[in-house]
Amino acid sequence: MKNQEQSIEVLNTLIEINNNRIEWYETASNEIKNTELKDMFFQFVQTSKKCITELISEVLQLGGVPTKEPTTSGKFFRAWIDVKAALINDDFKEILNSCEYGEYVAVSMYKKILTDKLKYLNADQQYLLNKQYVFLKADHDKVREMKDMLVEYK
Numbered sequence: 042m043k044n045q046e047q048s049i050e051v052l053n054t055l056i057e058i059n060n061n062r063i064e065w066y067e068t069a070s071n072e073i074k075n076t077e078l079k080d081m082f083f084q085f086v087q088t089s090k091k092c093i094t095e096l097i098s099e100v101l102q103l104g105g106v107p108t109k110e111p112t113t114s115g116k117f118f119r120a121w122i123d124v125k126a127a128l129i130n131d132d133f134k135e136i137l138n139s140c141e142y143g144e145y146v147a148v149s150m151y152k153k154i155l156t157d158k159l160k161y162l163n164a165d166q167q168y169l170l171n172k173q174y175v176f177l178k179a180d181h182d183k184v185r186e187m188k189d190m191l192v193e194y195k
Contacts, residue, residue: 047161049105051154055170056096056108058147059089065143075133081187085180092173099166137188144181151177 066082066089073079097107151174159167 044161045103046105047158048163048166049100049103051158051161052096052100052103052166053105053108055151055154055173056093056100058150059092059096060109062086062089062143062147063093065140069136069140073136077187078133078136081183088176088180092176095169095173099169134188134191137184137191141181141184141188144177144184148174148177148181 063086066085070079070082070086073082100107151170155167155170155174162170
């Protein structure tokens, strides 16, 4: 039973990460005028919504209660504060720097769980998290690529 509780805790941590991404990027989309960034943020929201749906299904199968709220602590909160400040100044480079950091935090958390918490996950859950990791890593790489393109144009 303890292993099941730890599985639920791990999955809920990833639900929180994806809830954070949705909150960040929906807010950023409302604030920013650049359509390319808006489109990218929309895609990131869709990625996290899909991840959340899959994670919730796993938590429910384990008999757990899925978390619903994003977290407002630690690295995620700091990254979001940086995004908000960049949005106020309409500074694309800073927006992308902050987004890249936020994506780095999300990808790092997935990687840490896939490295340190595998014993709490069954094979199907491990496969699911590896798949989600690939999607989030691709989003991180998109932010980095866009940031690099911006530097080349300046």
